[in-house]
Amino acid sequence: MRPLTSWVxxxxxxxxxxxxxxxxxxxxxxxxxxxxxxxxxxxxxLLALLDNLERLGARWEGPAxxxxxxKLKTTAEEARDLAGRLEADPAxxxxxxxxxxxxxxxxxxxxxxxxxxELLDSNPLPRVLVVRPGPGRHSDAELERLRAFLAxxxxxxxxxxxxxxxxxxxxxxxxxxxxxxxxxxxLGLGVLLIMGNTIRLEILNRRAEIEVCKLVGxxxxxxxxxxxxxxxxxxxxxxxxxxxxxxGGLWWLQGxxxxxxxxxxxxxxxxxxxxxxxxxxxxxxGLLGWLGAWxxxxxxxxxxxxx
Amino acid sequence: xxxxxxxxxRYPGGRCGLDGVSFRLAxxxxxxxxxxxxxxxxxxxxxxxxxxRPSRGQVRVLGRNLGRLPARQVHRHRREVGxxxxxHRLLMDRTLFDNVALPLVVTxxxxxxxxxxxxxxxxxxxxxxxxxxxxxxxxxxxxxxxxIARAVVNRPPVLLADEPTGNLDPELSREIMxxxxxxxxxxxxxxxxxxxxxxxxxxGHRVLTLREGVLVQDTGPR
Numbered sequence: 001m002r003p004l005t006s007w008v009x010x011x012x013x014x015x016x017x018x019x020x021x022x023x024x025x026x027x028x029x030x031x032x033x034x035x036x037x038x039x040x041x042x043x044x045x046l047l048a049l050l051d052n053l054e055r056l057g058a059r060w061e062g063p064a065x066x067x068x069x070x071k072l073k074t075t076a077e078e079a080r081d082l083a084g085r086l087e088a089d090p091a092x093x094x095x096x097x098x099x100x101x102x103x104x105x106x107x108x109x110x111x112x113x114x115x116x117x118e119l120l121d122s123n124p125l126p127r128v129l130v131v132r133p134g135p136g137r138h139s140d141a142e143l144e145r146l147r148a149f150l151a152x153x154x155x156x157x158x159x160x161x162x163x164x165x166x167x168x169x170x171x172x173x174x175x176x177x178x179x180x181x182x183x184x185x186x187l188g189l190g191v192l193l194i195m196g197n198t199i200r201l202e203i204l205n206r207r208a209e210i211e212v213c214k215l216v217g218x219x220x221x222x223x224x225x226x227x228x229x230x231x232x233x234x235x236x237x238x239x240x241x242x243x244x245x246x247x248g249g250l251w252w253l254q255g256x257x258x259x260x261x262x263x264x265x266x267x268x269x270x271x272x273x274x275x276x277x278x279x280x281x282x283x284x285x286g287l288l289g290w291l292g293a294w295x296x297x298x299x300x301x302x303x304x305x306x307x
Numbered sequence: 308x309x310x311x312x313x314x315x316x317r318y319p320g321g322r323c324g325l326d327g328v329s330f331r332l333a334x335x336x337x338x339x340x341x342x343x344x345x346x347x348x349x350x351x352x353x354x355x356x357x358x359x360r361p362s363r364g365q366v367r368v369l370g371r372n373l374g375r376l377p378a379r380q381v382h383r384h385r386r387e388v389g390x391x392x393x394x395h396r397l398l399m400d401r402t403l404f405d406n407v408a409l410p411l412v413v414t415x416x417x418x419x420x421x422x423x424x425x426x427x428x429x430x431x432x433x434x435x436x437x438x439x440x441x442x443x444x445x446x447x448x449x450x451x452x453x454x455i456a457r458a459v460v461n462r463p464p465v466l467l468a469d470e471p472t473g474n475l476d477p478e479l480s481r482e483i484m485x486x487x488x489x490x491x492x493x494x495x496x497x498x499x500x501x502x503x504x505x506x507x508x509x510x511g512h513r514v515l516t517l518r519e520g521v522l523v524q525d526t527g528p529r
Contacts, residue, residue, distance in 0.1 A: 216385065
């Protein structure tokens, strides 16, 4: 048999054999799996929630726009003229003009405002131009430059960038995301230590077997292999279970979320973590499991020698 | 095959296991190692099986200088030296088949070959057809024979036994010794530690006698 073929075969044997051992001790295996799954599902659940919030933010954001409140003395003609000049500017994608009457009509549509507006003898609202920035002009710096340019126009009284609160939300979420990654790092370290300890106990449990194996000429690699595969299996299966837990948790939150979204006439629904996230958890859990096992094996296997 | 040259083995704490032991054992030779308990018999066997390394002097087995053998090659040496112990060191939760198969499993022997050779080894020690039994259901003599089957299943050129008959009655002891003689007849080099002087003398092989770590007598075969 070629060395590579036999190496693959031996690894396959260890992998399948270890899986069989886990299967034959279901309760112990399940306990280890759950500990790992819970530790992994906490940060990944929070990340999934953040993803959903970001999705929600993106729905509200739409294309950015700036509202220009023109000075009160500006006439309809001057406003049209300004709109025409702005539309010719490459920094601007489009301009929408709102007359004071249109503005008043919009306010009237809001329940409760109707009676208050009756008290006014004249329309106090200014003309408004809603400016949409041109393509590629949505960055903070570009928007700020556009805002400054528009504010300097003689006809303009005030400029409002409509997206400030969305940006605030985005910054807040960036902060939360970093905090979640920090948590993920700590819990990942926790998984590593849990796995190290699980494998350490397993090594001690099988001390006699390890001694006899070494006695009859087992290489270090042979003795090490089942423990490494045990770590790999527990880690990756724990990751898969974490994925299922997060998916199940979001599914459970779906009902209340839908009813909340209904109040805002929004068709928003929670998205469960996708296949990529699932594979990431599987691979990440597997890697942590393998590493934890490696640490335990490196520390404890050498101590066991036949005498 | 086995060469000791002025071998000294000192344990941590200063206790002396062996003190300047020199002898040679040719390929295919069979010898007994006797002496009181604590005389260094086990230490000597452990040096041959590379469970211990000499503190001074040279141990050469199968052409290897064991004092200098790199740690990553130790397992290769152990594959070529079968070992039998007084407490047989079987895995009590595994069947006879799994116990005997272990030396073949660790070398990655194909499954079919394992089955064939484990059956042959159990047959040689008179336990044919008991593959599925657990060691705990066997008598002491039978357990010892399982240990012997495990030691010879991968056909090592050297076989060591440390008090293999220590817990057995005279009749079973004779059976075990007869088994060893049969392996020796097919060319295996054998070194057997035993304090059962009567039995050793009756068998008439070469006898090495140790006293407090020193080789005090080396009598040739009759």
